[in-house]
Amino acid sequence: MFSLKPKPFNGGVHPKGYKELTQQQDISKSFVPDRVYLGMQQRNGSMLNSLVAIGDQVTKGQLIARGSNDMTVPLHSPVNGTVEDIKPFLSSHPSGIKSQTLVISNNGDKRWGEDYPSSDYQKLSHEQIVERVLKAGVVGLGGAGFPTGIKLRLARKSKVHTLLINGGECEPYLTCDDRLMREQASEIIAGIKLMAKAIGATSTIIAIEDNKPEAINAIKQACDGFNGISLKVVPSLYPMGSERHLIKAVTGIAIEPGQLSTAQGILVHNVATAKAVYQAVRYQRPLIERVITVSGDAVESPANITVPIGSLVSQVIAECGGLKAEAKRMIAGGPMMGQVLPSPFVPIDKSVGGLLALSEEKINQRESQDCVRCGNCVKVCPMGLMPFQMAAHSNNDDWQGAQEFGLDSCLLCGACSYICPSSIPLVQYFQHAKSNINAQRSMTQKSNLARQLTEARQQRLAREAAAKKAAKAAKRKRPTRSRNTQGES
Amino acid sequence: MAAFNPVAAPHTHSGLSTTNIMYLVILALSPAALHGVWLFGLPAVTVLVSCCISAWLSEVVCLQLQGKNWLSSVDGSSLLTALLLAMSLPASTPWWIASIGCAFAIMIGKHVYGGLGHNPFNPAMLGRVMLLICFPFELTNWQATSSPSLGAEGLAFSQQWMGIDGVSAATPLADLNQVQAWNELLIGTHAGSLGETSALLIALGGLFLIWRGIIRPYIPCSLLLGIAIPASIAHWINPQDFASAFSHLLSGGAMLAAFFIATDLVTSPTSPRGQLLFGAGCGLLIWLIRSFGSYPEGVAFAVLIMNAGTPVIDHYLRPKIFGSQSLFKRSKGA
Numbered sequence A: 001m002f003s004l005k006p007k008p009f010n011g012g013v014h015p016k017g018y019k020e021l022t023q024q025q026d027i028s029k030s031f032v033p034d035r036v037y038l039g040m041q042q043r044n045g046s047m048l049n050s051l052v053a054i055g056d057q058v059t060k061g062q063l064i065a066r067g068s069n070d071m072t073v074p075l076h077s078p079v080n081g082t083v084e085d086i087k088p089f090l091s092s093h094p095s096g097i098k099s100q101t102l103v104i105s106n107n108g109d110k111r112w113g114e115d116y117p118s119s120d121y122q123k124l125s126h127e128q129i130v131e132r133v134l135k136a137g138v139v140g141l142g143g144a145g146f147p148t149g150i151k152l153r154l155a156r157k158s159k160v161h162t163l164l165i166n167g168g169e170c171e172p173y174l175t176c177d178d179r180l181m182r183e184q185a186s187e188i189i190a191g192i193k194l195m196a197k198a199i200g201a202t203s204t205i206i207a208i209e210d211n212k213p214e215a216i217n218a219i220k221q222a223c224d225g226f227n228g229i230s231l232k233v234v235p236s237l238y239p240m241g242s243e244r245h246l247i248k249a250v251t252g253i254a255i256e257p258g259q260l261s262t263a264q265g266i267l268v269h270n271v272a273t274a275k276a277v278y279q280a281v282r283y284q285r286p287l288i289e290r291v292i293t294v295s296g297d298a299v300e301s302p303a304n305i306t307v308p309i310g311s312l313v314s315q316v317i318a319e320c321g322g323l324k325a326e327a328k329r330m331i332a333g334g335p336m337m338g339q340v341l342p343s344p345f346v347p348i349d350k351s352v353g354g355l356l357a358l359s360e361e362k363i364n365q366r367e368s369q370d371c372v373r374c375g376n377c378v379k380v381c382p383m384g385l386m387p388f389q390m391a392a393h394s395n396n397d398d399w400q401g402a403q404e405f406g407l408d409s410c411l412l413c414g415a416c417s418y419i420c421p422s423s424i425p426l427v428q429y430f431q432h433a434k435s436n437i438n439a440q441r442s443m444t445q446k447s448n449l450a451r452q453l454t455e456a457r458q459q460r461l462a463r464e465a466a467a468k469k470a471a472k473a474a475k476r477k478r479p480t481r482s483r484n485t486q487g488e489s
Numbered sequence B: 001m002a003a004f005n006p007v008a009a010p011h012t013h014s015g016l017s018t019t020n021i022m023y024l025v026i027l028a029l030s031p032a033a034l035h036g037v038w039l040f041g042l043p044a045v046t047v048l049v050s051c052c053i054s055a056w057l058s059e060v061v062c063l064q065l066q067g068k069n070w071l072s073s074v075d076g077s078s079l080l081t082a083l084l085l086a087m088s089l090p091a092s093t094p095w096w097i098a099s100i101g102c103a104f105a106i107m108i109g110k111h112v113y114g115g116l117g118h119n120p121f122n123p124a125m126l127g128r129v130m131l132l133i134c135f136p137f138e139l140t141n142w143q144a145t146s147s148p149s150l151g152a153e154g155l156a157f158s159q160q161w162m163g164i165d166g167v168s169a170a171t172p173l174a175d176l177n178q179v180q181a182w183n184e185l186l187i188g189t190h191a192g193s194l195g196e197t198s199a200l201l202i203a204l205g206g207l208f209l210i211w212r213g214i215i216r217p218y219i220p221c222s223l224l225l226g227i228a229i230p231a232s233i234a235h236w237i238n239p240q241d242f243a244s245a246f247s248h249l250l251s252g253g254a255m256l257a258a259f260f261i262a263t264d265l266v267t268s269p270t271s272p273r274g275q276l277l278f279g280a281g282c283g284l285l286i287w288l289i290r291s292f293g294s295y296p297e298g299v300a301f302a303v304l305i306m307n308a309g310t311p312v313i314d315h316y317l318r319p320k321i322f323g324s325q326s327l328f329k330r331s332k333g334a
Helices: A126-135 A149-155 A175-181 A185-199 A215-223 A244-252 A271-282 A313-319 A377-378 A387-395 A399-403 A415-419 A426-488 B018-040 B044-065 B070-074 B078-086 B095-107 B123-134 B183-187 B201-211 B218-238 B245-250 B254-261 B272-292 B299-316
Strands: A033-040 A063-066 A081-091 A098-106 A162-167 A203-209 A231-232 A267-269 A288-296 A303-308 A328-333 A356-358 B149-151 B152-158
Touching: A033 A081, A063 A126, A063 B183, A126 A149, A126 A185, A126 A271, A149 A185, A149 A267, A149 A271, A149 A377, A162 A185, A162 A244, A162 A271, A175 A185, A175 A215, A175 A271, A175 A288, A185 A203, A185 A215, A185 A231, A185 A267, A203 A215, A203 A244, A215 A231, A231 A244, A244 A267, A244 B078, A267 A271, A271 A288, A288 A313, A303 A313, A313 A356, A377 A387, A377 A415, A387 A399, A387 A426, A399 B018, A415 A426, B018 B044, B018 B201, B018 B254, B044 B070, B044 B095, B078 B095, B078 B123, B078 B152, B078 B254, B095 B123, B123 B299, B201 B254, B218 B245, B218 B254, B218 B272, B245 B254, B254 B272, B254 B299, B272 B299
Parallel strands: A162 A203, A162 A267, A203 A231, A288 A356
Antiparallel strands: A033 A098, A081 A098, A288 A303, A328 A356, B149 B152
C-alpha cells in the first residue's frame, strides 16, 4: 500500500488474478459442437425475425435472422448443417427466461459457406466500413454487446478524436484478450486502423495492464512503424476495464456522471472487437464465433477456446474435460461482475467472454454480519460513492435516498462487496434498487403516456362535440335567419 | 454439484472479516497493555481481567435478550471495548468499578442502540465518562509506576507491583510544574492511566494498523496536529500556563485517542475529508478541555462530542463522485 506510483484513479481493488491457469496456452480452435442454439431475442430485448424454416439447409456464415433496425444486429449461422427445430429455449440471462431459438445441427464441415475473398479494404470510405461492420453483426465483445457499427457511426457524428482500445482485462481468471493480443496482434492492429478511419480519429491509444508483458510486446511489435497508434501500459487494478477508469488512467480526463465518453471526444473499444471488425471489413466475414476463457478451479483443463456462437455451455465444459466434483457455481463472465448461469444447457451468446466454474473455497462467501461502518467500501469505490450509505437506503426501500448518494453512477463493479469485512452483498442491494427505480420510471412513463392519450381523447371528443354543436347551430340558424328575413320583408 | 440459483456478483471475496479486524486491533494494542502490566503490576492485571470478563458477560446477556446468537460475542468487538476502557483507567481502580464501567459501556453504549455497528458513541469512552462522573476520586487516583527493577540479586519486585499498596501521583497533565523528560514520556515510566503511558508502544501499534490497512492515517494525523498546533501557539505566547505540544502529545491519552479511540470504525466518519475534520475536531477539543476545562484529561469528552457530529460529517463531507465537479449537489447532475 506504500506504492510510490500514483494510482491512476481513486479506489479499486487487487483481487487475485488466477490468470496462470490459462495464460500460457494457445487458443484452441478444435472445438466443434454437434448443435448450436441461436436465440431470437437479443440481450437488449429486441427481437430478430428468422429467415429460415425447419428443415432448411444452412451454410456457415449464411444470414439466418434479421432485426427490424440497425440496433438489432443480424445473426449468421455459425456452422454448416440443417435447421432442426425452432422452439423456446433457455437464454444465458440469469432469470432463466426462455426465448424462441433456432436449433441448427452441425454436419462437421468447418468450411465457410461461400468464399470471402480479401477485398481492397484500405480504399473503403468510412461509411462503407460501418456498413460492412453492421452487416457482419459485430457487437462489442468486451461484454456490453452494443452494436459496433452503430457505435462507430455515432462516434463520427460526435467528432471523436481519440480511439482508445481496451486491452485491460482486469477481471480475474480471464485471459482470452491476452491470448488474442499475443497470437493475432497484426489483425487487431489492422482492425484498429479500420475503426480509427471509420470514426475519423486522429490518435489511437492501446491500453494494456502491466500484468501482460507478452501481450504488450506483441502489440508493440505489431504497431511498430505506424503513426498515430501508441501503446500505454496501465497498472493492474480492478476495475481498469471500466471505460471511465481506463480513460482516466490513460488520458487523465474524468468523464462527468451522466456524460458519454464521446462527449470528450474519446471512443473505447475492446481488442477482440477490433479483430472482428478486421474480419468483417476485409473479408466481409460475419461474426459467428468468439474466443472465450474457460477457467476456474473446478474445471478439469482450463483453456482459451474459440467457440461458435450458440454452443451450449455444457458442450464447451465437456470439451475442457468437464467439471470437478467440487464445482459450486457456474459463471458467465469474470468473478467480479459475471452472472450465475441458470443451467449448464444455455447457449453462449456474443457477449459472453468467459465461463468459470468455481469451488466453494474460491467463491469464499460467508454469512453476512452487521455493517461496522469500517469505510472499506468507501475506500475502494472507484466512482467515489459511499456504498454502505446507499445500501442502508436501499435496505429501507428509500430509492430516492440511494440515488442521492449516487446510485445512478454505480457501475456494479463489485469492489465494495469484494472488500466488505462483514460480507454484506452490497451489489445485490444496488441491483435491486436499480431495477426498482427502472420499474418506477417505466411505470411513470406509462402512466404519463396513458394520461396524454386520455387527454388527447377528451380533447378530440370535446372538439367533435363542439363541431357537432356548431353544425347543429348552423343548421338551426339558417331557418331562423330566413324566418327573420321573412319577418323583415 | 454446481448450484444454478441466481446469486449477485462478485463471486469472490477478499477474505477480510470484521472479526479479523477486531483481533488485529487487539493485537496492536497488546504491547501497550502488557507494558502497563509491567509498570503497575497486579492491580493492572486485575483491572484488565475484570474489564474483559464483565464485557464478555454483558455481551452474552445482551445478545441473548435480543434473540441473537450468543456465539458472536467472541467476535472481538466487546474484548476491544474492554481493553480500551481498561487502558484508559488508572491501574488502582477497584475491580468492581472497572466491571461496572465495562458493563455500562457494552449495555448502554452499544446494545441499547442495536448492537455492533449501530452505536453512535464510542462505548469505551462512554463507560469512561460514566465512571469519571460517578467515581471521581478513584478515577483520578493515578499511581506512580513501580516496575520491577533488575538489580544484582535478580529481579526485585516492589510492594506496589504486587498490589499491596499504591502511591498516588499526579500525571504530567495535572501538574505542569513537574517537568518531564521527553524520553520518559515516550517510554512511559511516569504516572498515568494503565495503558496510556507509553506513547511509543501505542504509536507503533497504530502504525502497524495503518500498514495493514485497518485504519487510514487521516484521523491520527489530524488529531495530533489538532492538539499540537494550538498547544504550540499557546505555549509560545505564555509558557507558564500552557504546556508544550510535546508534553501534550506524549502524555495522557492523546496517542491512544489518535490511533485507537478516535479511529473506532463504527463511530468515526468514513470519507477522507470527514476523517480529517473529525480528527482535527477531536484534537482541538482535547487541547481545549485539558487547558481550560476542570478535568485534567479531555480525550473521552472530546471523542464523544465529535462522535455526535459523525452523522452530519458523513452527510456533508462525502467523497467526490468520479468525474463530478461539485461536492454537494451531486445527485442533480447524475
